[in-house]
Amino acid sequence: MVTMNVRVAGVGMTPFGKHEDRMGRDLFADAATEAIADAGVDHEAVDEVFFGNFMGEFAEVQGHSGPLAAESAGVPAPSTRIESACASSGAAVRQGVNRLRVGDADVVLVGGAERMTNLSTAEATEALAAAADAAWEIRPGITFPGAYSLMANAYFDQYGGTREDLAHVAVKNHANAVENDLAQFQKAIDVDDVLGAPTVSSPFGLYDCSPISDGASAAVLVSESYAEEHGLETPVAITGTGQGTDSLALMARESMTRTPAAEQAAEAAYADAGIEPGDVDFAEVHDCFTVAEVLALEALGFYETGEAISAAREGETTADGDLPVNLSGGLKAKGHPVGATGGAQISEMTKLMRGDHVNSDAVSDATVGVTHNAGGTVASAVVHVLEVVE
Amino acid sequence: MVTMNVRVAGVGMTPFGKHEDRMGRDLFADAATEAIADAGVDHEAVDEVFFGNFMGEFAEVQGHSGPLAAESAGVPAPSTRIESACASSGAAVRQGVNRLRVGDADVVLVGGAERMTNLSTAEATEALAAAADAAWEIRPGITFPGAYSLMANAYFDQYGGTREDLAHVAVKNHANAVENDLAQFQKAIDVDDVLGAPTVSSPFGLYDCSPISDGASAAVLVSESYAEEHGLETPVAITGTGQGTDSLALMARESMTRTPAAEQAAEAAYADAGIEPGDVDFAEVHDCFTVAEVLALEALGFYETGEAISAAREGETTADGDLPVNLSGGLKAKGHPVGATGGAQISEMTKLMRGDHVNSDAVSDATVGVTHNAGGTVASAVVHVLEVVE
Numbered sequence: 001m002v003t004m005n006v007r008v009a010g011v012g013m014t015p016f017g018k019h020e021d022r023m024g025r026d027l028f029a030d031a032a033t034e035a036i037a038d039a040g041v042d043h044e045a046v047d048e049v050f051f052g053n054f055m056g057e058f059a060e061v062q063g064h065s066g067p068l069a070a071e072s073a074g075v076p077a078p079s080t081r082i083e084s085a086c087a088s089s090g091a092a093v094r095q096g097v098n099r100l101r102v103g104d105a106d107v108v109l110v111g112g113a114e115r116m117t118n119l120s121t122a123e124a125t126e127a128l129a130a131a132a133d134a135a136w137e138i139r140p141g142i143t144f145p146g147a148y149s150l151m152a153n154a155y156f157d158q159y160g161g162t163r164e165d166l167a168h169v170a171v172k173n174h175a176n177a178v179e180n181d182l183a184q185f186q187k188a189i190d191v192d193d194v195l196g197a198p199t200v201s202s203p204f205g206l207y208d209c210s211p212i213s214d215g216a217s218a219a220v221l222v223s224e225s226y227a228e229e230h231g232l233e234t235p236v237a238i239t240g241t242g243q244g245t246d247s248l249a250l251m252a253r254e255s256m257t258r259t260p261a262a263e264q265a266a267e268a269a270y271a272d273a274g275i276e277p278g279d280v281d282f283a284e285v286h287d288c289f290t291v292a293e294v295l296a297l298e299a300l301g302f303y304e305t306g307e308a309i310s311a312a313r314e315g316e317t318t319a320d321g322d323l324p325v326n327l328s329g330g331l332k333a334k335g336h337p338v339g340a341t342g343g344a345q346i347s348e349m350t351k352l353m354r355g356d357h358v359n360s361d362a363v364s365d366a367t368v369g370v371t372h373n374a375g376g377t378v379a380s381a382v383v384h385v386l387e388v389v390e
Numbered sequence: 391m392v393t394m395n396v397r398v399a400g401v402g403m404t405p406f407g408k409h410e411d412r413m414g415r416d417l418f419a420d421a422a423t424e425a426i427a428d429a430g431v432d433h434e435a436v437d438e439v440f441f442g443n444f445m446g447e448f449a450e451v452q453g454h455s456g457p458l459a460a461e462s463a464g465v466p467a468p469s470t471r472i473e474s475a476c477a478s479s480g481a482a483v484r485q486g487v488n489r490l491r492v493g494d495a496d497v498v499l500v501g502g503a504e505r506m507t508n509l510s511t512a513e514a515t516e517a518l519a520a521a522a523d524a525a526w527e528i529r530p531g532i533t534f535p536g537a538y539s540l541m542a543n544a545y546f547d548q549y550g551g552t553r554e555d556l557a558h559v560a561v562k563n564h565a566n567a568v569e570n571d572l573a574q575f576q577k578a579i580d581v582d583d584v585l586g587a588p589t590v591s592s593p594f595g596l597y598d599c600s601p602i603s604d605g606a607s608a609a610v611l612v613s614e615s616y617a618e619e620h621g622l623e624t625p626v627a628i629t630g631t632g633q634g635t636d637s638l639a640l641m642a643r644e645s646m647t648r649t650p651a652a653e654q655a656a657e658a659a660y661a662d663a664g665i666e667p668g669d670v671d672f673a674e675v676h677d678c679f680t681v682a683e684v685l686a687l688e689a690l691g692f693y694e695t696g697e698a699i700s701a702a703r704e705g706e707t708t709a710d711g712d713l714p715v716n717l718s719g720g721l722k723a724k725g726h727p728v729g730a731t732g733g734a735q736i737s738e739m740t741k742l743m744r745g746d747h748v749n750s751d752a753v754s755d756a757t758v759g760v761t762h763n764a765g766g767t768v769a770s771a772v773v774h775v776l777e778v779v780e
Contacts, residue, residue, distance in 0.1 A: 023524075023525065048633075049635075054453060054454075055447075055453070057445075057447040057448065057453075057520055058447065060524050061519075061520055061524050061528055062520060062523075062524040062528075063444060063445070063447075063473060063475060063520035063521055064444075064473070064474065064475035064520065064521040064522075064638065064765055064766055064769065064770065066473075066474055066481075066635065066770060067635045067636060067637065067638045067651075067765075067766070067769040067770055068523070068638045070635050071635075071637050071638060071642075076635075077635065078633035078634055078635045078654070078655070078658075079635045079770075080472060080474055080481050080484075080485075080633070080770075081472075081473045081474060082470060082471075082472065082473075083453060083454070083456075083471045083472075083473050084454065084456055084470055084471060085453060085454035091456075091470050095470075095485060098488060098489060098492050099488060101492045101493075102488050102491045102492055103491075104662075129451075130446075130447055130451050130452060130453035130454065131453055131454040132454075133452075133458070134413075134450050134451050134452040135413065138451055138452075243438075243468035243470070244468055245439075245456065245457045245460050245461075245466075245467065245468045245469045246457060247457065247461050248454065248457045248458045248461060252461075261457075264468070265468070268468075272494075375454055375457075376454050376457070379454065379457040380454065380456060380457055380469075380470075
């Protein structure tokens with residue numbers, strides 16, 4: 001029904017990791033400046049801004065960050081903060097896509113930023129918990145490593161699989177990040193490293209968990225007609241967007257081993273783009289914990305329920321596998337400044353598709369990629385389909 | 391360019407005021423249930439939800455409230471939290487309007503909720519301050535009564551006007567709320583009451599300030615074609631939407647007595663609807679402080695800069711004036727649960743236009759109304775044009 005392609009005109013991203021003494025606004029200024037320069041558009045050409053941020057209230061006593069994002073980017077346009085926990089900037093990208101599809105705007109700036117490392121690990125864990133249900137999860141004391149552990153253990157119980165299977169996810173994603181200068185951890189690890197790491201929440205050791213990070217991401221999206229009129233090189237299009245929502249509390253769901261919000265988001269995005277899971281060449285998925293990548297691959301329709309656990313171990317999702325997953329390093333190794341993650345998936349995938357990413361060779365023949373960004377225990381999920389169109 | 395009218399199929403709103411022991415989710419459930427019943431649509435018909443909330447992190451340690459809003463409303467649809475400080479639900483309405491305009495969705499649920507009275511006044515003031523610039527305003531200790539006081543004093547200095555002029559704004563808005571059961575203060579006051587009230591931040595006394603409130607609002611918006619196909623009665627359309635953004639910090643602006651974000655929002659909304667300020671019959675504006683109503687009337691183009699100060703005193707904006715403003719009671723008397731306010735403007739204006747509001751008689755011939763919702767010191771502004779179309 002919606003036929004107009006939304007083109008990715010430019011992308012930008014700060015290195016993810018620790019940025020001492022830099023506020024979220026400073027980080028977003030860097031990412032947005034890079035994206036705008038990459039796009040080759042004027043700051044004044046931007047019609048609207050959608051900015052993802054999750055824990056600004058806790059990290060900087062800062063809400064109302066939409067105007068701040070526009071101001072930092074030097075963009076005099078209406079700007080709105082979108083908050084969907086760790087899916088905040090995926091949701092911001094979606095608002096940008098839909099804004100262009102209305103037909104009366106041609107250029108949008110989307111992305112997100114998060115500052116986290118100025119908090120102690122305990123403070124950051126507490127802030128992250130605000131993505132869970134305050135009444136039914138936060139008060140009883142659950143944290144996200146705990147919630148995802150429950151999901152992992154339930155998965156093992158229902159479908160089999162071991163800690164070692166999960167370890168291969170971390171090993172793969174670290175391997176992908178070794179030469180990615182933007183990644184927080186550019187260090188190869190092996191299965192023994194993962195299995196021997198200190199336990200965070202059984203079955204997860206330290207290497208099963210994505211890190212606490214600072215960072216920002218941005219993308220300039222334009223209408224096809226604007227790209228043509230202005231002679232912009234836009235070889236990548238966002239052809240599908242989908243979002244799904246589930247109960248916020250894990251306990252309210254029928255299953256702990258499926259993520260219906262992501263299934264809905266994928267179904268909607270595929271229908272929007274007119275593709276099927278089998279058409280997808282590679283993916284960037286939300287591996288906040290190793291098991292999350294497994295659940296994502298099933299929700300996206302790449303594997304039947306209960307069958308993705310061995311994907312990394314079997315090499316099916318490695319850089320030279322049939323379906324490379326998280327060539328950027330994923331949240332695990334690239335880092336996870338939560339409000340920036342969804343936008344970073346778009347930035348990294350665009351570079352992978354344009355041939356200017358260190359891992360582009362792994363997907364030189366690819367034409368269809370999918371991003372999967374999740375919030376909480378996948379109470380929110382946003383999926384986008386990107387295609388090479390030129 | 392965008393021709394499809396978005397129809398308001400149903401609206402709902404809790405009473406504003408103190409709701410002890412009720413969480414934001416409970417309040418939104420009430421407002422959404424009312425709006426969905428008023429619309430006469432199935433819960434399953436809703437394609438997407440946009441939920442405004444500002445201070446959930448501070449009041450309930452709750453972020454990620456998009457999924458929670460959908461769950462509370464019993465709506466199995468993708469749901470996103472929109473945060474633009476006190477303009478959060480105005481911005482949520484805008485996302486809903488644009489979502490319908492894409493053309494592949496027919497029903498959206500929009501609105502917002504805020505819980506504030508469980509905080510102490512000091513805590514609530516501190517939480518509200520997160521709508522200001524953390525680096526340049528919060529750390530130096532400014533609060534919103536202080537910021538708006540600066541604006542009021544600058545206005546007096548540049549254009550003249552007195553505390554008594556402002557008092558008439560409060561008196562008018564209280565008068566409008568006397569019979570509105572949903573209003574927090576159903577009590578008439580006079581100018582002496584306002585001038586004799588304890589000082590909050592000079593020139594503001596207690597009655598110049600909107601209160602701390604709990605509450606929620608909701609609206610079901612549908613496409614024109616959906617309304618026709620399903621035989622819905624939808625006499626009110628949203629024909630224009632506009633948003634503007636300014637620097638977050640007041641100190642970064644050229645003028646303290648103008649609100650360019652609101653000017654931009656109004657200009658965009660009027661162009662979108664194909665109307666001019668002179669076509670507007672009545673308005674609901676963001677009177678978080680008495681001076682804010684004055685600035686709003688100028689930004690909306692109803693008065694030249696520096697000339698709206700006497701509007702209430704002269705009776706021009708009273709219920710029987712030429713341009714009734716805040717017939718609902720406004721933020722001042724209706725109450726101001728910040729994340730619910732923009733949606734409440736839509737709810738109240740729709741009822742006023744449909745003839746089922748206690749003050750509908752004042753606008754029985756009206757066909758065009760405007761809502762003006764602002765965040766911070768108008769760093770964000772969202773304007774909507776509503777028209778009677780049947």
